Amino acid sequence: MTTAAIAPARAASPSAEQAPRINDFSIVAATVNGSGSQTANMAIIRALFRMGIPVSGKNLFPSNIQGLPTWFTIRASADGHLARQETAEILVAMNPATFLEDVKNLPPGGVCFYSDQFTDGLDRSDITYYPMPVQALVREQEPPKDLRDYIANMAYVGVVAQLLGIEIEAIRGALMTHFQNKTKPVDLNLRMVEAAAAWAKANLVKSDPYRVRRDNRTSGKILVDGNTAAALGAIYGGVSFAAWYPITPASSLAEALQDYLPQLRTDPATGRATYAVIQAEDEMAALGMAVGAGWMGARAMTSTSGPGLSLMAEFAGLAFFAEVPVVIWDVQRMGPSTGLPTRTSQGDLMFARYIGHGDTLHVVLLPGNPTECFEFGWKAFDLAERLQTPVFVLSDLDIGMNLWMTDPLTYPDRPMDRGKILTADDIQALGTYARYRDADGDGIGYRTLPGTEHPMAAYLSRGTGHDEEARYSERPEDWTANMERLWRKTETARQYVPAPVVDRLPGAEVGLIFVGSVDLALQEARHQLAREGLATDSLRIRAMPFTAEVTNFIEQHDRIYVVEMNTDGQLRHLLQLEAPAHAARIGSVRINNGLPLTADWVRRAIRAEEGG
Amino acid sequence: MTTAAIAPARAASPSAEQAPRINDFSIVAATVNGSGSQTANMAIIRALFRMGIPVSGKNLFPSNIQGLPTWFTIRASADGHLARQETAEILVAMNPATFLEDVKNLPPGGVCFYSDQFTDGLDRSDITYYPMPVQALVREQEPPKDLRDYIANMAYVGVVAQLLGIEIEAIRGALMTHFQNKTKPVDLNLRMVEAAAAWAKANLVKSDPYRVRRDNRTSGKILVDGNTAAALGAIYGGVSFAAWYPITPASSLAEALQDYLPQLRTDPATGRATYAVIQAEDEMAALGMAVGAGWMGARAMTSTSGPGLSLMAEFAGLAFFAEVPVVIWDVQRMGPSTGLPTRTSQGDLMFARYIGHGDTLHVVLLPGNPTECFEFGWKAFDLAERLQTPVFVLSDLDIGMNLWMTDPLTYPDRPMDRGKILTADDIQALGTYARYRDADGDGIGYRTLPGTEHPMAAYLSRGTGHDEEARYSERPEDWTANMERLWRKTETARQYVPAPVVDRLPGAEVGLIFVGSVDLALQEARHQLAREGLATDSLRIRAMPFTAEVTNFIEQHDRIYVVEMNTDGQLRHLLQLEAPAHAARIGSVRINNGLPLTADWVRRAIRAEEGG
Amino acid sequence: MAVDTATVNRIGLEKGDYRGLPTTLCQGCGHNSISSQIIAAAYELSIPPERIVKFSGIGCSSKSPAYFMNRAFGFNTLHGRMSAVATGATVANRSLRAIGVSGDGDTASIGLGQFLHFLRRNVPMVYIVENNGVYGLTKGQFSATADKGQVLKKIGENPFLPIDVCQMAMNLGCGFVARSFAGDPKQVKELIKAAFSFEGTALLDIISPCVTFNNRDESTKSYNWGKEHAEPLQDVTLVPAREEIQVDYDPGTGSSVELHDGSILMLRKLHRDYDPTDRMEAVRVLEESRSAQVLITGLIYFNPTQPVLQDVMHQVETPLAALPEASLRPDAASLEALQADLR
């Protein structure tokens, strides 16, 4: 029995005469997690990308290992708008548990590819249905038993490719990349794709408007997730010590370090590692280890998410006060508490800025895409060593774990900045040394590194009150002077942190301020708003402390809205403190539902504020 | 050889004809810590208090057990101004290591009682010197060897009492209290006091203007430290579970619980404890235990200081999100990091308000004196159970460990508020139960307590996203609805927290806002300023979230200054966020040197802001 | 309504009354099989589910309290911090029976300190470590109980010695130390029943294979390894207090220990003589099991003489959480009296 026989062509279509929609749609693959659909989805994304079509992939997955619903959304956009969309036009339905709901979510005119075992929910007359004889196709291919589930997913790749016009060659290329050029798995998977495509060609009649067409809008771009980019950034920033503790969505950052370091940072002479990565027993220990290593002079980092950040509060305060360079990545997920481990949020802005009891004030970098994760990956070390302080980098699940089409990772344009360090010779020449003396008036003292072979080089680092020579002191003047110097230092930081990214439209009276992954949706919304006649300027903040541009931008605009993804309007709060003169007119537009932002929501929210 | 023989009368005096200063001076006893001067200082304070003279005691001690300088300042003030003063007029010098410095700090006209072993530093002609033959007096008394140091300090009590006119009977009473009416130690100590007084009478000629005279300005008042009052407040609030970890300056709070609970809360029928106090292995565990007990339905608390607070971040977030009533005392010391364990500060305001990753926002109470420590000690439980949330109480080292003359502790004026709790019968009647349903629209759901014997009563408490029935949920709507309810709840909190204390002067255009232990110095400064022609109003905030009075007060005043004891101006920041319309004109006056505030400093600072 | 005694227990509840929500763990996960035995044990002991309180940390294992006994209250706490919460909760209400389910990462990695202090305090609770040598929920990193030399797909080889939670428990003076294997449901169930009857911390280290990330045959935490290397010290059967003892061993073929509620745990001898009340013997068997790489299961150590935390603290029997205001708030006169000292 051939698959053709068991699955008769059947494509109910509401209106065959719709105008074609080329390279502009979202596909959502509804699967069960742990069923291996990742390979299938990656193949589609990479194939589209290699056909020159801007594309993004966003995975909505449960905090669970196997058996619960997962939705993977692939957006193709000729215009390069790659935010999540509120509805996907095309559904690939592989999960019986969510099928009815998934079908309901399709917009009129939508398309539904479904595993032909489903029998209910096939009654919407305003969408196009395509059955897929997944089980039959799998049976025909006879894959090894433990790979059945994976291979089954390739069936939808083939059917969808056939109906949308994705090139099989592009899929082969995508698989080659995925399987690191190992031909055996590539062939196994590709055979299924081809069989499914052939079946579709023979049995299905194209009756929907969605199509892809080769284009050239991805050249010079790369497809990468932020955690991988961050790890690479750290490596090209010379990370020599990383300690971490597993936590979603940060684990893949440390795991990428472990993947890439052996190839990039093995000493050719000895075959030994020029780095150390330690899986610590918890996040407190992870940061503690990184603080020890940073104090020693290594480029040290840790990476975590909300709960881990909470555990780091005490060490963050120590690093701030003892002035130890260390880099802390927080790939934000939904909090408070354990919250939603697999949902995105920008909820740690306030906490990271002030973390630790007493008067702490931290430097925070805020990448907006994987390219910046790379850039801040190395710059964070320069900053940490220049400022002798912990530097927090706040990414989020959307940037960190989803696949972004983004600018290539640019090799650092300058040598490493190791900051102010005195050698034994320097100390010999100076004839004196005081660790915490503000010789340059910028609040930053000179470090010596343990092992410096000079009798005057050593000091005892501490979290307790101290004088300029790091000796314990309870004298009120010593304490006050030290805190004032630290304050100067946080001011000094302003001149070193990355400036915001500003984009202006002629005649704009409205200014939109935001950070991080809001970018995609916000820029798309600005286009929509502009088309509707509302010109807006945008300013994407990339660091705290804020730089002068921020207050200027606020001053320059009649109406300011801070667009952010948390409940309390944390960025707005931080801006109100930065620009108290304007505090009352800094508007807030916020959402915190765990999903990557959509342009539609931003547009509607701004419209509502602007009175329609 | 009698002491009279070895220590000839000698009192160099600059000007014997100064006007007498009655009941208005500060004495500083400069000693070595670990030498047992606490009994001596307490005896003087209590004696003054019982003579009807308003008095306070502030101990400036090192973070060390034995051998380093300690200064204990006793202020007597007929007007009842009991803040620290910048200089003490009377020095009791027992520490050779600091003697020269201590003498230098005396103001012209000051008085120096010194152990007659000191030979340098006796050359200031503008002060009065009185030698004290401490060693000789001790030798005469022949105290048990291990008590020698303690008894030695009583020598200065006797000399000072004689010269200032402190009644020996009052000192005996003070010692009776100190030694809980055990006559043996009282007699031993008193003998030394009397011998020293007798020696002074015989050998010293009074030639300074400072004197005490019996008055009646302490009646109805008590002398107590804030930590003791807080512990009593908790006990009268029905605390049934406390977990803690030792840390200065919070330890004495938990230790006072352990002292008082056995007498106040032993079940008469069984002789068993109606409470549990556990010394945990660290602060994380301490709060974790309290959260477990609070969730069970006990009135649960913990007490700590900065470093411990940092360790509590993760559990604070859990308690907030799982909505567990628990009370957390933070007796603030100087941070960041280990900082200065024995110095006071108001540096945890920001951190406590926001502690925890994600969108957390905590209820914070801010007592201003020991009487309020008692009051908030019991009210905090009512609030925590009413709001089903952690309640932080921020005291500080000055309030917590120093001796304050304050209003008596007032027995609770209402029954305990256990908040919304459903019993098995309630559930039976309702026929349904959902832990996190907002039935009343105030954001507060109904709790059931574990053990409630109804098949529908149970729920699984969690820090993860959940629906109204506490079941795990990743649905965006569930998350959003829950966060919005929590937000409503923090708004509801405004109507339950204690209102600020406002004090107005006619015609005041300047408003001063502050919290906590700033009170003493600020009120004294207001008197001084008023005398100088600058009328001010004051508002002492006693809780976050702020209540409506706060914004009103800001609106009512042309000029607003926030007076606080931290480096970053944290209270000002919090007020700027509360009243953004006024953010720019909320002025800041702050100091953070570890010492209790003085009226002189406040007056000067306000003067400087007001242009002279 | 007539009760069908065949399908209900002594208090008239059906097994279904002990069920939880449907599991969301992987099919075949050892943790699911342990949940079933917890249900069976509580059902067979006829403990009212409302008199049980459940605790866990964070992890796949720690999710399982959602999957048993819906009618029991529970607290799914923080990663590695179940111990503290359970301590506070059980002190606040000593009348409930507590069961905690944790993972090896939760207990032996992040939670090690709290776990040991919990044991030191002898907090009365059945403490189950669902030990799979791996972090399941974060997708397969090593935990501190992973074997030295063990290989995981994503991470490579583990170079560190495993932490043996039973040895730790011995060091901390725990009075009920047992090890079992999720592939031996009968033993798991009987040990849980015994643990429920013990007053004090009862530690059960149950090898509970993670079929998704650590079930290769060479892993000591896999089903196949467990099946091949499990060596029960005894065949265990709990005889509840009120039942007559049916089993009677011939001399030398078995022994028994009595639990605090009067139940008897019958220990039928298998391959060797073993006295679980002999401390040095227990220490030795654990060392041996470790070096010989066998999975010794059963009741390893038993010592019912130590007082529980609540007794150490001389607490009233009434749950602290249930004390009325009259017991909690001393009277006004007492406040006046003690303020006399402050005047």
Place this chain on the structure above:
Amino acid sequence: MAVDTATVNRIGLEKGDYRGLPTTLCQGCGHNSISSQIIAAAYELSIPPERIVKFSGIGCSSKSPAYFMNRAFGFNTLHGRMSAVATGATVANRSLRAIGVSGDGDTASIGLGQFLHFLRRNVPMVYIVENNGVYGLTKGQFSATADKGQVLKKIGENPFLPIDVCQMAMNLGCGFVARSFAGDPKQVKELIKAAFSFEGTALLDIISPCVTFNNRDESTKSYNWGKEHAEPLQDVTLVPAREEIQVDYDPGTGSSVELHDGSILMLRKLHRDYDPTDRMEAVRVLEESRSAQVLITGLIYFNPTQPVLQDVMHQVETPLAALPEASLRPDAASLEALQADLR
């Protein structure tokens, strides 16, 4: 300048070159006497102070790095968190010799988890627990090593069993486990010298009386108790690698172990035969010492075969902290190459 060989060591330094700031601890505190022996050990071993790095947590004991070797860098970290910082620091620079001083509260109460994971990783450091059974710096509360039944003035009686850090170290596979008594300065010094010569974690549990809060005769952490109950296993003497061995025992009167740098620790037999390389014997002696309430001191366990963390991780010998930019930053071509996969 002629060097007076009588007052300088092999590298020409005087003992004064190993001094720290004046102590601020109480007179008679055991910690001070240990500081002196640390100074003496480093001086006698002729380790350049600049090649030593000091660590501590928070407590009276943890203050002591300020009181020895001013010329050595150090990090006075957080309460209970010395282990993590020392791990990171020694991994970042494996060329320095590390010594950590902690208290019993710091190590066995708040720091227990980190301490055990530190041991498990075999981080090369001399780890001294200045064990006084009490929190000195916070004025006399019980730590987790306090004896059961011990009475403290402020707190009352301790109802819990003490944690034995040496037993813990045995469980975690530590290769150098020793116990000593601050009242036996010679033994303290020789053991510190041996520990400095050991590659791996060398744990020294030194009973170090707190004269202010826990020195009553009945306390096992007091001077008098120590003097009366100390039972050295051996008389220990370290013979540095380059010195000729002078001591030679008659057969049966002593033995020795060789340390990683070639030095020999001579163990002169005292009351009994004791082989510190026998693991079960060490476990037994610790159990015995605990139940018999004697203070067994000396080298309890020795196993030099385990690789240190840095070798487990195949690190280069060069300190990571000293690698030049050329070693740290891969070249531009490599970045281009790997991005090919992302296109």
